[in-house]
Amino acid sequence: MTHEQPAATDPVRRRRRRAFWVLWFALPATSMVGVFFLIPQLLNLRFAFSNWRSTSSSITFNGLDNLVYLDESGELWHGIGVTLMYAVIAMVVQNVVSLLLAYALRETTRLNSAYRTIFFIPVLLSPVAAGYVWRGLLAPDGPINQLIGVVVPGFDWAWLGEPSTALFCVAFIDAWKWIGLTTLIYIAGMNLVSPEMIEASTLDGANAWQRFRHMIFPMLAPAFTYNTVVNLVAAFSAYDVIQATTAGGPGDATRAINIYLRLEWGQGNFGAGSALSLVVTVLVIAAAIPLIWILRRREVAQ
Amino acid sequence: MYQAAPPFRRRSTRFVAIAATLAVGGAALAGCSPASSDGSGGGVTLTVWHNTQDPQAVLDMYSAYEKESGNTIELVPISSDGFEAAELTKWATGDRPDIMEMNGGASVIAQYNPAENFTPLTDEDFVARGGDVYTTGGYGPDGEIYTAIVNFPEVWGLYYNKDVLAEHGLQPATTQAELLQQCQVLKGAGVTTIAESGGSQWPLFAIPFTETTSIMGPDWQTDVLDRTTTIDAPDSPLLTGLENYKALLDGGCANSDITTATFEDSVASVFSGEAAYQAIHSNIEPVYLDQAGGDAALLGDTIGFTAFGADAPGVMVQPGVIGVYALPKTGDSAKEAAALDFLTFATGDYYQTYIDESGTFPILSGATDPTTASPVMKEIKAAYDAGPIGPLPGSGLTPGGFGDLLGALSKLIVNDITPQQVVEQFQSHVASTAKSEGLPGW
Numbered sequence: 001m002t003h004e005q006p007a008a009t010d011p012v013r014r015r016r017r018r019a020f021w022v023l024w025f026a027l028p029a030t031s032m033v034g035v036f037f038l039i040p041q042l043l044n045l046r047f048a049f050s051n052w053r054s055t056s057s058s059i060t061f062n063g064l065d066n067l068v069y070l071d072e073s074g075e076l077w078h079g080i081g082v083t084l085m086y087a088v089i090a091m092v093v094q095n096v097v098s099l100l101l102a103y104a105l106r107e108t109t110r111l112n113s114a115y116r117t118i119f120f121i122p123v124l125l126s127p128v129a130a131g132y133v134w135r136g137l138l139a140p141d142g143p144i145n146q147l148i149g150v151v152v153p154g155f156d157w158a159w160l161g162e163p164s165t166a167l168f169c170v171a172f173i174d175a176w177k178w179i180g181l182t183t184l185i186y187i188a189g190m191n192l193v194s195p196e197m198i199e200a201s202t203l204d205g206a207n208a209w210q211r212f213r214h215m216i217f218p219m220l221a222p223a224f225t226y227n228t229v230v231n232l233v234a235a236f237s238a239y240d241v242i243q244a245t246t247a248g249g250p251g252d253a254t255r256a257i258n259i260y261l262r263l264e265w266g267q268g269n270f271g272a273g274s275a276l277s278l279v280v281t282v283l284v285i286a287a288a289i290p291l292i293w294i295l296r297r298r299e300v301a302q
Numbered sequence: 303m304y305q306a307a308p309p310f311r312r313r314s315t316r317f318v319a320i321a322a323t324l325a326v327g328g329a330a331l332a333g334c335s336p337a338s339s340d341g342s343g344g345g346v347t348l349t350v351w352h353n354t355q356d357p358q359a360v361l362d363m364y365s366a367y368e369k370e371s372g373n374t375i376e377l378v379p380i381s382s383d384g385f386e387a388a389e390l391t392k393w394a395t396g397d398r399p400d401i402m403e404m405n406g407g408a409s410v411i412a413q414y415n416p417a418e419n420f421t422p423l424t425d426e427d428f429v430a431r432g433g434d435v436y437t438t439g440g441y442g443p444d445g446e447i448y449t450a451i452v453n454f455p456e457v458w459g460l461y462y463n464k465d466v467l468a469e470h471g472l473q474p475a476t477t478q479a480e481l482l483q484q485c486q487v488l489k490g491a492g493v494t495t496i497a498e499s500g501g502s503q504w505p506l507f508a509i510p511f512t513e514t515t516s517i518m519g520p521d522w523q524t525d526v527l528d529r530t531t532t533i534d535a536p537d538s539p540l541l542t543g544l545e546n547y548k549a550l551l552d553g554g555c556a557n558s559d560i561t562t563a564t565f566e567d568s569v570a571s572v573f574s575g576e577a578a579y580q581a582i583h584s585n586i587e588p589v590y591l592d593q594a595g596g597d598a599a600l601l602g603d604t605i606g607f608t609a610f611g612a613d614a615p616g617v618m619v620q621p622g623v624i625g626v627y628a629l630p631k632t633g634d635s636a637k638e639a640a641a642l643d644f645l646t647f648a649t650g651d652y653y654q655t656y657i658d659e660s661g662t663f664p665i666l667s668g669a670t671d672p673t674t675a676s677p678v679m680k681e682i683k684a685a686y687d688a689g690p691i692g693p694l695p696g697s698g699l700t701p702g703g704f705g706d707l708l709g710a711l712s713k714l715i716v717n718d719i720t721p722q723q724v725v726e727q728f729q730s731h732v733a734s735t736a737k738s739e740g741l742p743g744w
Contacts, residue, residue, distance in 0.1 A: 249501075
């Protein structure tokens with residue numbers, strides 16, 4: 001007498017069924033990525049190499065004309081330069097300050113929880129609102145200059161109006177807005193280090209810096225990878241904070257690629273605008289992939 | 303006890319109900335007959351893209367038209383912040399309204415390829431009644447009129463603080479030389495001569511453009527397009543306007559926070575007497591009124607408005623973004639007719655009501671000035687009437703608008719660029735756009 005194996009216990013069937021369900025569960029996320037990321041990127045690819053302008057109803061392939069125009073106008077390289085500077089400043093400020101804050105607030109006490117909440121509030125603000133708030137704070141007659149004026153009488157500096165400080169300030173505002181989130185990620189990483197290890201190293205004579213450098217920081221490698229890459233990539237898309245604070249000025253000191261994109265779009269040069277959008281995508285890919293690869297290797301090494 | 307009605311009676315009740323419904327429906331249809339060929343018959347729903355900053359008088363005009371015509375207006379708000387770009391973006395998606403409130407500048411209209419997409423309005427009665435205002439905008443590259451200008455246009459000139467000038471024995475400056483001269487007096491007294499607003503960017507156009515308009519002559523833009531002259535020529539009026547502006551900046555006549563101040567800051571500065579002048583357009587008058595706490599008399603006592611030019615006073619005029627309408631071709635003849643009917647209503651039967659309610663001045667003949675206009679608005683109207691009026695320089699040059707001229711001005715105020723480099727950059731932009739548009743001779 002033969003007995004058929006029940007379907008539920010057949011490993012092949014079970015694997016197939018699981019794979020079937022996995023695919024179904026992945027469908028919503030895959031669809032979202034497809035609809036909101038892949039298809040727009042593919043469509044943009046087409047427009048980036050077209051003569052699409054508001055003044056004409058025909059859209060035809062024009063090769064590299066848009067990139068040549070952006071190169072000749074100086075927008076391309078200046079925009080890339082400003083965007084890279086902005087991204088690096090924002091990423092460095094965000095990570096350094098967040099690491100310090102995370103170290104200070106790593107223990108879960110009532111006071112630390114309150115501080116964590118306070119530092120997280122800017123994350124909930126819209127970037128435009130954050131920009132307007134800081135525009136007021138950094139105004140020549142604003143509170144920050146008044147505060148400095150207590151120590152340096154008559155101090156007057158247009159932080160957002162001077163080309164030498166404007167880019168740093170807008171990148172700093174971006175960093176300030178996201179520091180709360182980055183700090184929480186670092187705190188989560190730090191909490192993976194066992195207190196016994198810290199205590200043992202303290203008994204062995206390690207000072208605070210040595211404990212941080214040789215025990216805590218290596219354990220933060222995954223958090224560091226995530227924060228570095230996400231901060232950098234997000235800063236490549238800089239637009240809202242800049243628009244709300246300097247709108248690309250003074251002069252062209254804070255004109256990141258997306259500011260140029262809006263200008264081209266506003267003039268009806270949709271093809272050139274799409275080409276700039278493509279440049280941002282290429283920058284993100286070119287920066288993110290090697291960075292993730294390098295940081296992952298570092299994680300493994302540690 | 304309830305008794306069911308006999309079958310006949312039930313049928314009879316149903317008959318009465320149907321008859322009553324038909325009667326009511328018929329009466330409704332009689333009052334709301336099918337759309338007629340001129341669109342005035344009612345029953346048409348019109349989509350209107352409108353500026354979120356439309357004042358109540360404009361919104362009331364839409365309601366009055368609905369009541370008058372029996373048509374329905376469906377308002378689609380377009381944010382006033384970045385209005386032109388937001389509207390162009392919406393247009394680029396392929397969406398089309400029946401009526402489009404828009405910036406009536408010639409370069410903006412050109413961006414919509416109007417010959418293909420807009421209904422020409424050149425032969426309409428309201429264009430003939432508009433007179434000179436249609437020389438400052440409202441037209442496309444082919445010379446056809448594509449917009450109806452209902453609202454009083456933006457008139458660019460100098461707002462000034464009356465007390466500050468009186469205190470220093472000065473009359474309102476109307477030329478570059480007078481302004482420079484007064485700058486020496488005011489600077490010595492610790493008063494900013496002119497409050498500039500680099501934080502808002504667009505007001506930086508005001509002085510160089512107003513000066514350029516006053517000296518460019520009616521044919522300069524045509525000459526540039528015909529290639530008989532260039533924007534960067536040594537005798538270019540735009541170059542003169544920019545050099546004059548730079549002379550004011552180099553002379554220390556502008557505010558120290560020029561790169562960050564917004565136009566609202568400059569309004570506050572002039573109203574308080576920290577600065578003597580602000581160069582900007584007439585639609586900012588309500589912001590001044592706000593500064594005066596809504597007190598029009600106080601505003602009139604404190605603030606005045608004067609025309610200004612390079613060598614002689616003049617006013618730069620452009621149709622603004624409020625109360626200027628284009629009619630996109632939609633292919634629906636009933637809606638297109640109704641849209642035109644709306645313009646006829648707004649510029650005809652309802653025009654005087656609109657003027658009275660809005661407190662702005664009529665630009666169409668046959669209407670009288672409102673009694674409610676503020677003293678400052680009356681000075682603005684006097685400047686407009688005295689003229690000469692001219693368009694924004696460059697507004698009729700290319701469909702690409704002003705390119706990055708605003709960015710160049712932003713660089714000019716921080717000494718990153720010279721006036722000569724600004725005009726060279728603009729000439730290059732015009733050449734590039736003219737070529738890509740296939741304009742003859744480029």
